[in-house]
Every structure is written in C-alpha cells, then in structure tokens.
Amino acid sequence: MKICDLTQFYSPVSGGVKRYVSEKVRYIREQTERDEHVLIIPGERDEVIASDRARVYTVKSPLISRTSRYRVLLRLEAVEAILMRECPDLIESGDPYQVAWKAVYSGTALRIPVVGFYHSHFPEAYVRTARKYCGPLVTEMFMDFSRRYIRNLYNRFERTLVPSPALGDLLASWGVRNLAHTDLGVHTAVFHPKAFPDEDVRAEFGIPRDRTLLLYVGRLAQEKNTQTLFAAFRELTARHPQRFHLFVVGDGLQRAELLALQHDTSAVTWLDYCAEAPRLATLYRGADLFVHPGVQETFGLVTLEAQACGTPVIGIRGSYMDRIIHSDQTLWARENSPAALATAIEQMSCEDLSKTGARASRRVAAQYSWTQIFVRMFSLYGEVVRNYAPRS
Structure with a gap:
C-alpha cells in the first residue's frame, strides 16, 4: 500500500x-x-x-x-x-x-x-x-x-x-x-526513563542543583497558553525565590514575553528548537516536572513523551489531554489562571516525583508504543x- x-x-x-x-x-x-x-x-x-x-x-x-x-x-x-x-x-x-x-x-x-x-x-x-x-x-x-x-x-x-x-x-x-x-x-526505544551516564542537563546549562527544574516543550503561542505559564512562573519566583528554574524548548510569537521573563527572573533557560528525539528525551529526563499549560490540546504528544521518560506532568484540568495523563490529577489547576497553575506546580513539586514518574512511564510504554x-x-x-x- x-x-x-x-x-x-x-x-x-x-x-x-x-x-x-x-x-x-x-x-x-x-x-x-x-x-x-x-x-x-x-x-x-x-x-x-x-x-x-x-x-x-x-x-x-x-x-x-x-x-x-x-x-x-x-x-x-x-x-x-x-x-x-x-x-x-x-x-x-x-x-x-x-x-x-x-x-x-x-x-x-x-x-x-x-x-x-x-x-x-x-x-x-x-x-x-x-x-x-x-x-x-x-x-x-x-x-x-x-x-x-x-x-x-x-x-x-x-x-x-x-x-x-x-x-x-x-x-x-x-x-x-x-x-x-x-x-x-511514543518511540519507546528513545523515550524511556533510563538515563545515559553522560546525561547531566543541569551541568550543561548551568542550572543550580537545588532548584526544582520545570520543563515546557512547544510553541510560544496564544493557542498553547504560554502566557499563563510565564505569568505563573513569575508568581512562583515571587513566592519562592531561588527554588524553581524553568527550561523552555520552543519558539513563537510570544518570544519577547519569554525573554522578558528570562531577564527579570534570571531563572529561565531557553532553546528555540530541539530537532533530535534522543536529545529531547535527555531534556525530559533531566527535568523534575513537565508543565503543560494548554487548554485546547487535541492530544498532547509532548506530555506522553515526558511521561515515557519518567517525568510527571502538571497542567490545567479540562482539556482533551486529560485522558493520557497516567498519574493522579488531583493537584492539577482547576482554572486557567496564573495563580492556579502556580499553586498546582508548587504543590506537585512537594510530591514524590520519581515514584509518580516511574509509574506513569510503565503505563505509557505498555499502551502507547x-x-x-x-x-x-x-x-x-x-x-x-x-x-x-x-x-x-
């Protein structure tokens, strides 16, 4: 055929x-x-x-x-x-x-x-x-x-x-x-939780080891709701200086807002694009928590890849993406607002993220190759x- x-x-x-x-x-x-x-x-x-x-x-x-x-x-x-x-x-x-x-x-x-x-x-x-x-x-x-x-x-x-x-x-x-x-x-031979010996995202990008590393992958655009993510991260850094670091992979019309956030907080790392799947898998594994602010996703492929790599996901409840989240969504934001998303990230970061991520990874590998x-x-x-x- x-x-x-x-x-x-x-x-x-x-x-x-x-x-x-x-x-x-x-x-x-x-x-x-x-x-x-x-x-x-x-x-x-x-x-x-x-x-x-x-x-x-x-x-x-x-x-x-x-x-x-x-x-x-x-x-x-x-x-x-x-x-x-x-x-x-x-x-x-x-x-x-x-x-x-x-x-x-x-x-x-x-x-x-x-x-x-x-x-x-x-x-x-x-x-x-x-x-x-x-x-x-x-x-x-x-x-x-x-x-x-x-x-x-x-x-x-x-x-x-x-x-x-x-x-x-x-x-x-x-x-x-x-x-x-x-x-x-997901390509389960690439997106998996087992890190290679030379993987050290924090050392490569100069990210302090005592920070909770948040990751976002996707376009910087209104339809991806990244303005809510940026505002939520501002609130997080105001509540907890020196506790969180945001790693963003992607580009788009909201680039200026991201650069302003990077300048104002000194706690943002930005890559405009990552073409290689193994490299992207390394970034997923290096993060503590994957943040997906989207509220109109039809699927949410990046959330599946992050979970396959053992990184739990936090976001805003009520999108078509909810069904592919293989961890408890109790702590997810219940409204599309910076304050709600910031609180959700704050509370989720206190959980046992390794245990949550490992459970989600096994479920994704079993169902979504x-x-x-x-x-x-x-x-x-x-x-x-x-x-x-x-x-x-």
Whole structure:
C-alpha cells in the first residue's frame, strides 16, 4: 500500500505533526515489507528527496511565520501533479484549509480514497479571539460558521481520524460522520526513563542543583497558553525565590514575553528548537516536572513523551489531554489562571516525583508504543481502501 500524507502543518521546526509523519515512515521501513510513503509539504523550493520506500515532495511556498517557519501552500496544481505521478492508494489530509479541499477534489478526480486527520481543533483559538474583541453575538455567529464548515469539509472524507474520543463526540454532535479514534504514540526505544551516564542537563546549562527544574516543550503561542505559564512562573519566583528554574524548548510569537521573563527572573533557560528525539528525551529526563499549560490540546504528544521518560506532568484540568495523563490529577489547576497553575506546580513539586514518574512511564510504554498505534491505523487504512466506492 502506498500512503500519501498531505499537510501544511509541517516545517523544519514544527512538532507533533512532523513527529507523527516521521514515525509513520519509520514504521513502514522497519515493520512492513512493501508499503511506501509519500509526503507533500510546503517548502523553500520545489524538490523531491527519495529514500528507502519514502519520498518527500516540497512545493515552493511563501513563508507566513519567521519563528515557526510555517509556509502556506498555494500552488495546488503542483499538488495534483504529484498525486497524478505517484498514484497513491490512500491520501491523508493533515490540515483543515485549502490543502484539505484540494485533497478531497483530487482524490475524487483520481479515484483515490481520502481520509482527514483532525490534528488541531482550530475553531477554539478563533472563538477565543472573537469573544475577547467582538462580543457574544459575533462569537456565536463564528461558532455556527465553524460547525457548518467542519461538517461540510470532514463529511467529504472516507474517515475522519481524531486523537481523542471526547473530541470525536464533539465533532459527532456537530454532524461529522465516519469518525475513527486513533491515539498518537511514543518511540519507546528513545523515550524511556533510563538515563545515559553522560546525561547531566543541569551541568550543561548551568542550572543550580537545588532548584526544582520545570520543563515546557512547544510553541510560544496564544493557542498553547504560554502566557499563563510565564505569568505563573513569575508568581512562583515571587513566592519562592531561588527554588524553581524553568527550561523552555520552543519558539513563537510570544518570544519577547519569554525573554522578558528570562531577564527579570534570571531563572529561565531557553532553546528555540530541539530537532533530535534522543536529545529531547535527555531534556525530559533531566527535568523534575513537565508543565503543560494548554487548554485546547487535541492530544498532547509532548506530555506522553515526558511521561515515557519518567517525568510527571502538571497542567490545567479540562482539556482533551486529560485522558493520557497516567498519574493522579488531583493537584492539577482547576482554572486557567496564573495563580492556579502556580499553586498546582508548587504543590506537585512537594510530591514524590520519581515514584509518580516511574509509574506513569510503565503505563505509557505498555499502551502507547508507535508500533501498536500504527498496526491499528494501517488496518483502518486497509479497510478504507478495500471498501472505497468512487463517487461519480
């Protein structure tokens, strides 16, 4: 079977979607004999890079963010030319904008089944902005438009993959049919709690050994709620000077806020990106506590990776991410506020973090290896291909 992933949510410094695709390619190479993979993404130039049973096509596209390095794929005729050349057995669309519509129309024209992966619950960010600036009437109008848009687009796919049952229930209530739940996973040979002898994150970055080391990995953006994390850390350092240190891996539009926090507290270490999974695993293992402030995550892959490495997670209750937290959430913040998150971190840091992290690591390893995830996913792909009835 030849599978083609088509997405705009991909850049040299992107996170979850890029990891998902790269792990799918690894699974094809290591666990299958004849399957192939094609990836179509926006890039700096038109290019194709071929390797063992995998090809990556980049379509020259304009840059829309210098921090995230995301590009907008506008040359849709180039996408169709690649699909015609490759003739995949199945197309998977990974974003909800113009590329998704192109996947649907090209799939119909070429008689190729198309599935959509609902990676991001994008209406949340827009609704929050509308609520803040436009009031309840405009907010409700936008929500109505979002529901109709999502229903109209995703009902055109043979299946809509969702990484959370609760998110699937929401989309079903909006009228989306053919939903299929699939978890994301972890590369358990890389993300595990056993540290290597030369690993010493504190010594490498000059972090005092008497500090509780907090770690955040992800974009610095409104939709990731990093402003709440930064404000919570300010409050923590005011309550307990010299007790906590924050390590941030990621970049984005809130970089200035992070740099101000670093300057004001002298207790922040920042890496704009970490490309290598083993290096990221070292950072997870080096932290005492992983902090995830997100309230609109569809899955929360970094929280799974942190737990796989034996590092417990603290955050804000009530997101789709709650179901993959494999430790007690009693101490998690119950509201999205800096004070609540600061208190949650403060209280969690007093627990036996090693014991909590070890328990979570065992559970993640048992349930979320990428091999388990892709065995189920490829079975679904096969079912879609076998049952596909081209629309006239």
